Structures are given as structure tokens and as C-alpha cells.
Amino acid sequence: xxxxxxxxxxxxxxGELWDKSFRDLVVDAGxxxxxxxxxxxxxxxxxxxxxxxxxxxxGQEHIGSLIAEHxxxxxxxxxxxxxxxxxxxxxxxxxxxxxxxxxxxxxMAAGVEKMTDVEDATPAIAAAADQEWEAQQGVTFPSLYAxxxxxxxxxxxxxxxxxxxxxxxxHENGSLNPKAQFQNKISVDKVLNATKVASPLTILDxxxxxxxxxxxIVVPADEATKYTDNPIYIRASTQASDTLNLSSRKSLxxxxxxxxxxxxxxxxxxxxxxxxxxxxxxxxxxxxxLIAIEDLGFxxxxxxxxxxxxxxxxxxxxxxxxxxxxLKARGHPLGATGIAQVVELTxxxxxxxGKRQVDNPNYGLSLNIGGTGGTxxxxxxxxxxx
Amino acid sequence: xxxxxxxxxxxxxxGELWDKSFRDLVVDAGxxxxxxxxxxxxxxxxxxxxxxxxxxxxGQEHIGSLIAEHxxxxxxxxxxxxxxxxxxxxxxxxxxxxxxxxxxxxxMAAGVEKMTDVEDATPAIAAAADQEWEAQQGVTFPSLYAxxxxxxxxxxxxxxxxxxxxxxxxHENGSLNPKAQFQNKISVDKVLNATKVASPLTILDxxxxxxxxxxxIVVPADEATKYTDNPIYIRASTQASDTLNLSSRKSLxxxxxxxxxxxxxxxxxxxxxxxxxxxxxxxxxxxxxLIAIEDLGFxxxxxxxxxxxxxxxxxxxxxxxxxxxxLKARGHPLGATGIAQVVELTxxxxxxxGKRQVDNPNYGLSLNIGGTGGTxxxxxxxxxxx
Numbered sequence: 001x002x003x004x005x006x007x008x009x010x011x012x013x014x015g016e017l018w019d020k021s022f023r024d025l026v027v028d029a030g031x032x033x034x035x036x037x038x039x040x041x042x043x044x045x046x047x048x049x050x051x052x053x054x055x056x057x058x059g060q061e062h063i064g065s066l067i068a069e070h071x072x073x074x075x076x077x078x079x080x081x082x083x084x085x086x087x088x089x090x091x092x093x094x095x096x097x098x099x100x101x102x103x104x105x106x107x108m109a110a111g112v113e114k115m116t117d118v119e120d121a122t123p124a125i126a127a128a129a130d131q132e133w134e135a136q137q138g139v140t141f142p143s144l145y146a147x148x149x150x151x152x153x154x155x156x157x158x159x160x161x162x163x164x165x166x167x168x169x170x171h172e173n174g175s176l177n178p179k180a181q182f183q184n185k186i187s188v189d190k191v192l193n194a195t196k197v198a199s200p201l202t203i204l205d206x207x208x209x210x211x212x213x214x215x216x217i218v219v220p221a222d223e224a225t226k227y228t229d230n231p232i233y234i235r236a237s238t239q240a241s242d243t244l245n246l247s248s249r250k251s252l253x254x255x256x257x258x259x260x261x262x263x264x265x266x267x268x269x270x271x272x273x274x275x276x277x278x279x280x281x282x283x284x285x286x287x288x289x290l291i292a293i294e295d296l297g298f299x300x301x302x303x304x305x306x307x308x309x310x311x312x313x314x315x316x317x318x319x320x321x322x323x324x325x326x327l328k329a330r331g332h333p334l335g336a337t338g339i340a341q342v343v344e345l346t347x348x349x350x351x352x353x354g355k356r357q358v359d360n361p362n363y364g365l366s367l368n369i370g371g372t373g374g375t376x377x378x379x380x381x382x383x384x385x386x
Numbered sequence: 387x388x389x390x391x392x393x394x395x396x397x398x399x400x401g402e403l404w405d406k407s408f409r410d411l412v413v414d415a416g417x418x419x420x421x422x423x424x425x426x427x428x429x430x431x432x433x434x435x436x437x438x439x440x441x442x443x444x445g446q447e448h449i450g451s452l453i454a455e456h457x458x459x460x461x462x463x464x465x466x467x468x469x470x471x472x473x474x475x476x477x478x479x480x481x482x483x484x485x486x487x488x489x490x491x492x493x494m495a496a497g498v499e500k501m502t503d504v505e506d507a508t509p510a511i512a513a514a515a516d517q518e519w520e521a522q523q524g525v526t527f528p529s530l531y532a533x534x535x536x537x538x539x540x541x542x543x544x545x546x547x548x549x550x551x552x553x554x555x556x557h558e559n560g561s562l563n564p565k566a567q568f569q570n571k572i573s574v575d576k577v578l579n580a581t582k583v584a585s586p587l588t589i590l591d592x593x594x595x596x597x598x599x600x601x602x603i604v605v606p607a608d609e610a611t612k613y614t615d616n617p618i619y620i621r622a623s624t625q626a627s628d629t630l631n632l633s634s635r636k637s638l639x640x641x642x643x644x645x646x647x648x649x650x651x652x653x654x655x656x657x658x659x660x661x662x663x664x665x666x667x668x669x670x671x672x673x674x675x676l677i678a679i680e681d682l683g684f685x686x687x688x689x690x691x692x693x694x695x696x697x698x699x700x701x702x703x704x705x706x707x708x709x710x711x712x713l714k715a716r717g718h719p720l721g722a723t724g725i726a727q728v729v730e731l732t733x734x735x736x737x738x739x740g741k742r743q744v745d746n747p748n749y750g751l752s753l754n755i756g757g758t759g760g761t762x763x764x765x766x767x768x769x770x771x772x
Contacts (some may be wrong), residue, residue: 001488021518046625052448054513055441060520061513062438062470065630065760075646077625078761079476082466090465094480095545101487102387127440127447132407135445239432239463244451260461374451375464 002386003221004099005231008037009343014212015181022058022114023070024118025213029336030110032072035237037227038362044217045104046077048151050091050111052084052333056124058117059364062091067110084128085284088214088338089239089368089377095218105220111339118154120156121209125334128371130245142285144246144372146198149287151252153200155302158290160200162305164191166289167205167328169308173315174325176356183332191286207287210331214339216346221385230350235363236268236380258295264365265378266297269363273297276319276380277361278348280341282369283326292367293321320358321382324362325349338368342379389607389771390485391617394423395729400598400717401567408444408500411599415722416457417485418498419601430603431490432463436477436497437721438470440636442510444503453496470514470672472496473627474600474724475763482605482623491606497725498599507595511720514757516631528592530632530672530758535673539586541688544676546586548691550577552675553590553714555694558622559701560711562742567596567717577672587722588756591672597719598724602732607771618732621749622654622766624649629762642682648753652683653750659683662705662766663747664734666727668755669712678753679707706744709734725752728765735769749755 010032012025026049034041049067054060063180064078079127081091088111095109099145101258126135129144142213168188174180177204186204194202218225224231240260243249249256266272273296283289294304299312307374313321324330327337345364347353364381396418398411412435420427435453440446450464463770467477469513474497481495485602501507512521515530554574562567568684572590580588610617626646637640652658659682667682669675680690684705685698693699699707710716710730713723731750733739750767 015683023404033578053441055439055510056445056447058517059444059509060511060517061468062515062630062757062760064469065627068627069629069631069634069760073627074629075626075643079480079625080468080629082447082468083450083464088669094465094483097480097483097487097489100489101483103483103486124441125447127445129448130452131444131446239465240461241451241459241464243455243460244448245455248455256460371448373453374448374455 001100002102004096004218004234005221005224006216006234006346007219007227007231008033008217009346010036011179011214011340011343012212013179013209014333016116017211020211022112023066025083025114025211026067026110026112027071029213029215030108031218033108037217040182041072043106044073044076044108045106047073047108047110048091048094049080050088050338052082052087052113053127056127058114080164083246083375084370085334086338086368086370086375086377087335092216092235092339092342093239093377093380096234099220101219102339107218108215109339110213110215111336113335114211115209115333115334116211129322133245139259142198142201145285145287146201148252152287155253158305161188162309163286163290164188165308166283166286167191170283170322170326170328173323173356174329177325177330180325180329181208182329183257198222205238206269207284207327207332210333212331212333212336214336214343216339217225232346232349232381232383233385234315234379235382236265238264238268240306241375242373246372253365255291255376257373257376258367260294261378262296263378271363276363278320278323278358278364279347279365280324280344283328284321284332289326296367315356315358320376323353323356323358341368342364347360349381355358387486388488390604390620391607391610392602392616392620392732393605393610393613394419394603395732396422397565397600397688397726397729398598399565400596400719402502403597406597408498409452411500411597412453412496412498413457415599415601419494419603423603427458428464429492430459430494431492432484433494433496434477434480435466436474437466438473438499439510439513441442443511444500452595469761470756471720472724472754472761472763473721478582478602478626478728478765479623479723479763482620485604485606493604493657494601495725496599496601497722499719499721500597501595501719502597505697520632528584531671531673532587534638535586538673540640544691546578547574547617548695549672549676550574551694552669552672553577556669556708556712559709559742560715563711563716566711566715567594568715572770587671590629593670593713593718596719598717598719598722600722600729602725602728616736616771618735618767619771620765621768624650624654627761630757630761632758640687641677641681643759643762644678644753647762647764648682651766657749657768661749664706664731664744664748665751666708666710666730667753669708669714670718675712682753686697701742701744709739709742709744724763727752727754731767735767
């Protein structure tokens with residue numbers, strides 16, 4: 001198996017991008033990543049696109065061919081990968097395997113979603129849950145995560161304020177990220193008093209409806225310095241599933257797929273959770289950020305809320321979580337998120353993250369989740385090859 | 387790169403399966419393939435699912451997690467791959483890379499589609515074309531292929547009867563396949579006088595709306611005989627794209643992605659088109675079967691019609707095409723088709739194809755196409771490892 005490195009990254013601004021179509025977004029991101037890798041379009045040998053639900057949002061499937069055409073990359077193999085909000089993470093994983101296997105040497109992984117072309121995104125998002133056993137019974141995503149929040153508060157004494165603090169920190173970081181959808185700061189009070197979505201979660205606990213795209217170029221680690229002076233190495237790429245249906249799980253306060261994928265990733269990379277300097281975790285709802293930092297082993301189960309409150313995931317702490325602003329503030333164009341997380345880590349490890357730069361990180365970890373944890377993808381990156 | 391072999395295959399009956407849900411179908415196929423590979427469910431380490439448009443047909447995305455759960459395979463990585471009607475071929479290709487790379491040793495590739503839960507499948511199928519440039523202008527898939535048929539007749543003198551003869555042969559073979567959706571024979575006259583869909587194509591030139599699933603288990607070639615006495619080796623797995631939009635192409639009578647993917651496949655396998663003994667090609671419409679046998683190099687461009695008429699693709703000819711009945715007679719549950727093609731080739735190479743068995747084939751080739759050729763996936767299999 002060949003080692004794999006990242007030599008180019010990019011992200012469009014995330015937000016309500018009325019002047020950009022689906023195809024514009026991913027072409028913009030792809031071209032910029034190719035430029036960042038000091039390549040030409042014709043260098044790219046294959047591409048993987050993470051996209052959750054082009055079919056329901058814009059009536060478009062067969063997205064690989066579409067993107068290859070509009071990027072001028074036809075006739076390269078172009079494959080769309082889907083796992084709800086983890087689509088981006090899985091697209092990157094396929095790109096890694098395509099290089100690791102020796103099939104290709106220069107592969108793009110991109111993610112894209114155009115969510116604002118429909119009046120109500122909720123029914124399309126519900127397709128990430130179990131349609132027969134959850135969505136058709138009237139359950140929505142906020143309500144699923146609200147149940148998890150209530151249970152976490154009940155089991156561990158986590159406070160409403162601690163959950164809200166995850167979103168507050170996201171906005172704090174997002175205020176320093178020029179590509180974030182929201183660049184305003186918020187307070188715990190503001191979160192608690194915002195419009196209720198599903199008790200206890202308010203609108204400010206929820207990531208927004210977003211348009212956007214992001215892209216990454218991967219090559220064999222042995223060839224990385226041909227393209228860039230600062231390659232970032234992919235030290236682990238793992239994935240696990242859990243039941244799609246939340247009610248089939250043993251626990252509402254922990255996501256088993258995160259635990260399994262992250263433990264495998266630590267093994268692959270030969271590190272422990274305490275070695276991670278910077279992490280991008282999947283806070284589609286604030287409670288999911290809190291659960292993530294526990295399941296990843298950064299903090300003991302039940303202690304995540306206290307850790308947030310104590311500033312232990314801030315940019316200047318031992319483990320900086322979501323310096324980009326996370327899904328809450330950077331925005332959450334579903335299929336793009338898993339790619340954008342790794343783009344942010346690459347910028348952080350290269351020292352190119354501007355005002356939100358974390359102090360000299362070496363190990364970065366991304367956690368990208370589909371649904372309520374039906375899929376989890378974990379990537380560990382480092383500046384050092386081994 | 388590790389060589390890869392097929393050790394287990396299965397296909398459900400294809401058809402209007404009112405008593406089977408989406409999840410039933412793929413679980414049935416998966417369990418049978420695992421049994422065929424002499425494995426247990428817990429042996430499977432990862433799975434790839436080809437599915438075109440669960441979102442539009444049944445409101446369900448995040449299909450990997452769903453299928454893993456209902457197959458009892460949670461928490462293995464489960465990834466859905468989509469490229470319209472080539473989704474199955476690409477799912478197999480990812481499974482091949484997952485094994486070739488060394489990431490996994492026992493991987494399932496499955497394909498599934500449940501098309502009969504909606505009243506009209508046409509709008510969902512149209513999502514395989516360019517929504518903005520084709521579908522929104524009123525173009526449907528039969529009309530796109532009808533243009534290709536008209537142009538082929540104009541350029542090469544191909545007759546209407548020759549095109550119809552591809553469908554007639556499909557039904558001839560399908561009549562011997564107990565898993566085919568249609569097991570009745572038809573005649574050229576019957577095709578010509580059937581309900582017109584898009585001139586010159588009639589309903590009997592068109593593959594049907596189908597439910598169904600199929601599955602394949604792949605392992606490293608070095609380990610194949612641990613599971614089965616008759617492993618089938620994957621000698622090539624290739625893929626190419628063309629413009630999604632038909633009007634951007636240089637030619638309407640040839641599919642460039644087929645040519646590129648098949649030439650690469652012949653190189654990978656170290657064979658020429660004349661070495662292929664049995665092929666499963668993508669006859670979503672009869673004209674596409676005709677174009678395929680030309681683009682694959684079985685016959686000269688423009689001579690495909692004559693070859694069909696002369697019986698040169700019959701089961702007892704040098705190259706038996708679509709002994710299963712093809713998409714026309716076996717049925718075409720979109721995401722399942724690319725997997726079902728390779729399942730049929732495996733049965734043929736093993737000598738297990740019953741009444742439709744081709745005489746002692748060694749090399750088999752599958753061509754799975756998305757849209758009007760925006761994606762093409764080619765696999766070459768053989769009984770011999772090299």
C-alpha cells in the first residue's frame with residue numbers, strides 16, 4: 001500500500017450563494033485546488049465527488065460526469081460517492097485508496113452541495129435518516145439530535161449552557177474565517193433565547209442550510225515534493241457504520257461508528273488522542289460537537305460539556321477544535337463538509353490559516369458524520385511523513 | 387497492486403417485485419453472495435453499493451448505512467457509489483481498489499434499485515441526463531437514444547430491422563434465464579409494430595422499469611482458492627467519462643468513454659477484442675447494444691447492424707453478447723445492472739449458466755454505461771489468473 005499526501009486544497013466561500021450554480025461551485029473549488037497543487041487540469045487522472053442529494057435538491061444525479069465536463073477534465077474517471085453528510089469524507093477516502101492501490105497518481109477529491117435552490121431543505125435532509133422507520137413517522141434531524149441532547153443532560157448532568165457553548169466557540173472561530181458563512185460572534189444567552197427548533201435545541205444550535213464546495217488533490221507520498229514544498233501526509237483514513245435508525249442503538253449519548261473509526265485511525269497513525277493538536281469535528285448540531293470530543297477520546301464520556309466550558313477546546317488549548325468555525329459557523333453544504341474539514345486541517349498544518357491559526361500543530365484529525373452516526377469517516381493528517 | 391478475484395455472486399429475480407422492499411432486495415442478494423463465497427456475514431470487511439437514485443425513487447439516501455444495518459453487517463464501512471446506470475460497475479470498481487490497495491481482504495460490491503414505488507419513473511431517470519441543458523428542455527432518455535439511432539441509420543445505412551434484432555436476441559436469451567424479467571421471445575416485426583416511444587424506437591427497443599439487486603464478493607487473488615474451487619479473476623477494471631450533455635459530443639454514433647475504457651481494459655488484461663468469448667453490454671435501448679459492440683472493437687464501426695443480423699453475437703458465435711438477456715430482457719434496475727452483468731459473466735465462466743451456457747468461455751467482458759455515455763465502466767474477467 002502506498003502512502004498518500006495532500007498537495008493542493010481549496011474551499012469556496014460557504015453561504016447562500018445565489019449567483020453560483022451547483023456546477024460553478026465545484027468547478028471553482030477544483031480549479032483552485034489544481035492551481036494550489038501547481039498542476040494543470042490535464043494532470044488530474046481521476047476524481048471523486050462527495051454529494052449527498054443532488055437528486056432531491058437540483059434534480060441532478062450522475063454528478064461525476066457533469067463535473068468532469070464542466071471542469072474540462074473529460075474523459076477522466078469521475079465518481080460520485082454518497083453517505084449523507086459524510087459524503088465528502090468518503091470521497092476523500094476513495095481518492096486515497098485510488099492512489100494507495102497504484103491505480104492513479106494524481107486524484108482530486110471534491111465535495112459540493114447546492115441547498116438553496118429548494119424552498120424547504122428539510123425533506124431532502126431527512127433522506128439521510130431511515131425513511132421508513134424515522135422520517136415517515138415525522139422525525140426530523142433536529143429532533144433526533146434533540147433526543148440525544150436530552151439524554152446526555154440526563155445521564156451526565158451536562159448543562160444546556162455547556163451545549164450552547166460549542167456553538168458560541170464555533171462563531172468565535174468563524175469570525176476569523178473569511179470563507180465562513182457566519183462571521184459574527186454569539187453568546188450563550190443568545191443561543192438559549194433563540195427560536196426553539198426541537199427542545200432543547202434552538203436555531204443557534206443548528207448548522208445552517210449552505211451552498212459551497214471544497215477540493216483536495218492527493219498524490220503518492222513519494223512524489224509529493226515534486227508539487228509542493230509543504231505536503232501534508234494522510235496518516236490514517238478510516239470509516240465505520242452504525243445502524244441508520246437511531247432507535248436501534250444501544251446508546252443515545254455516544255456514536256459507535258465514531259469510536260470504531262477513530263480507534264482504527266489512531267492505530268493506523270500510531271498515535272493517541274492526546275497527540276492530536278487540531279481537530280475538525282462534525283457539529284451539525286452543537287450536541288454532536290460535544291459528543292464527538294468525547295467519542296474521539298479527547299475527553300472522558302460525560303466530561304465534554306465541562307471541557308468546552310473550561311476553554312479546553314479553544315484555539316490556544318492543547319487541542320484546538322473547529323478553528324474554521326465548524327459546521328455551525330463555516331456552514332454545512334452537506335457533501336462539501338468532509339472535504340472542507342480536511343482543507344482546514346491542511347491550512348492549519350501548513351501554517352496558512354491566517355487569524356485563526358493554531359500554534360504550530362503537527363497532527364490534525366477530522367471527523368465527518370452521516371445522519372445521526374450511520375456513517376463516520378476519520379482522517380488523521382500530519383506534517384511529518386512518519 | 388494486488389490482483390483481485392471473485393469468489394461469490396448472486397442476483398435476485400428482476401422484475402416488478404411488489405412484495406420486496408428496497409432493503410429486502412439488497413439483503414437477499416448480499417446474503418446469497420456471502421453463502422456462494424462460503425463465508426459468514428462477519429467475514430465481510432467493507433461494502434460498496436451501486437444505486438442511482440434512491441433519493442428520487444424512495445426518498446432514501448445514506449444507503450450504505452441502511453444496507454449494512456439490515457444485512458446485520460454494522461459496523462463495517464458501507465459506501466454508496468453513484469453514476470446513473472453505471473453505478474453498479476463503479477461500485478465493483480471501488481471494491482476492486484479497496485482489495486488491490488490492501489485496505490481490505492473481503493469486500494462486497496452490490497447494486498440495487500427499487501423503481502416501481504413511484505407512478506412515473508421517467509423524471510427520476512432524467513436525472514441521469516444534464517438537468518439544465520437537456521432534461522429541463524424536455525428531452526427524455528428514449529429521445530436521446532432515438533437521435534443516436536437516427537444518426538446511425540443515416541451515417542452507416544444501419545436498418546431499423548438490424549436495431550430491432552438486438553432486442554429480439556435479448557429476449558431469445560432471456561427466455562432461458564429464470565431470473566430475467568421477461569422470459570418471452572419476440573420478433574423483429576413485433577418490435578417494429580409496438581407502441582412508438584421516440585421515433586424510430588418502440589417500447590420493445592427500451593429496457594423496462596425494474597426492481598432488483600445483485601452482489602459480488604471479491605478477495606485478493608492469492609487467497610481466492612481458500613473460498614472456492616472456481617475463482618474468477620478480474621483482469622481489468624477501467625472507467626472513463628464523456629460529456630454528460632449529448633449535444634457537446636463530436637459524434638452521436640459512438641460513445642467515446644466506452645472506447646477509452648475498453649482500450650485501457652484490453653491493455654490491462656493483455657488481450658484484444660477478438661479474445662473475448664462472452665460479453666454483457668449495456669443495451670438500455672437496442673441502439674446502445676449495437677453501438678457497444680462496435681465501440682468495444684468486436685465489429686468495425688458501422689458494421690454492427692449487419693453482425694447482429696448475421697447471428698455473429700448469438701450464444702453459439704465467436705463472441706456471445708448478452709447471454710443473460712441483457713438489460714432489455716433480464717431487466718434494468720439501474721444501480722444493479724453493472725453488478726448483474728459481472729454476475730452473469732461469472733456464472734458463464736464457471737459453467738453454471740444453465741440452458742443459456744456459452745460453450746467453454748475463458749474471457750468475459752462487461753460494459754456498463756451511465757446516461758448516454760457520460761460514464762462507462764469496463765471489467766474483463768477470466769478463468770485463468772494470467
